Amino acid sequence: LEGFQPDLAVAKGASLYGRNRVTGKGIRIKAGAARSYYIGLDTSMPAVPGFRPKVKALCVVPQGTEEGSELLIEGQEFGLVTGEPAEFRFFSSEVRSGDAAGQILPDAEAELEETSLLEVDLPPVDGFPLGQAVPVQINAIVTELGTLELWMKHAGSDRRWKVEFRVRTE
Numbered sequence: 092l093e094g095f096q097p098d099l100a101v102a103k104g105a106s107l108y109g110r111n112r113v114t115g116k117g118i119r120i121k122a123g124a125a126r127s128y129y130i131g132l133d134t135s136m137p138a139v140p141g142f143r144p145k146v147k148a149l150c151v152v153p154q155g156t157e158e159g160s161e162l163l164i165e166g167q168e169f170g171l172v173t174g175e176p177a178e179f180r181f182f183s184s185e186v187r188s189g190d191a192a193g194q195i196l197p198d199a200e201a202e203l204e205e206t207s208l209l210e211v212d213l214p215p216v217d218g219f220p221l222g223q224a225v226p227v228q229i230n231a232i233v234t235e236l237g238t239l240e241l242w243m244k245h246a247g248s249d250r251r252w253k254v255e256f257r258v259r260t261e
Contacts, residue, residue, distance in 0.1 A: 121158070123154070123157050124158075130149050130179055132147040147199060148196040150195075151164070156233055157233070161230065161232045162231045165228075168228060171226075171243050173214065174219075240255050
């Protein structure tokens with residue numbers, strides 16, 4: 092094509108997008124999440140030799156959620172281990188379109204596809220011994236850049252932790 096300038100095309104697209112966001116005018120193409128996304132929840136079961144306890148899954152982003160959306164998992168508290176390495180297992184599904192944010196599935200490994208495993212060190216909370224679960228609420232944000240941000244807010248203070256996961260693949 093004559094006059095093809097990819098750099099200029101990207102710049103024009105970015106400026107139009109910015110103008111539409113600020114003014115609320117113009118055409119905006121929206122897309123929803125192609126999958127539902129979940130985080131794994133460890134179950135508290137007595138240790139049985141040779142038996143692995145099932146991992147539950149918490150739906151944090153239902154399929155079809157628009158980019159830029161923020162979802163608060165209300166009415167539920169979860170335990171977050173701080174002060175030592177914590178693992179976050181991410182799962183997804185292309186077919187579970189009816190799940191809602193906050194819904195818990197009893198067996199993640201049987202019903203979902205494991206997408207990623209993140210290990211992070213989260214700073215401890217004053218007044219809680221290292222390794223003790225801190226009560227948190229979960230807030231999920233799907234950004235326009237294709238990142239799933241999970242914010243975990245301590246129930247007794249303004250302390251928050253963020254874990255990010257890329258939902259778009261290249």
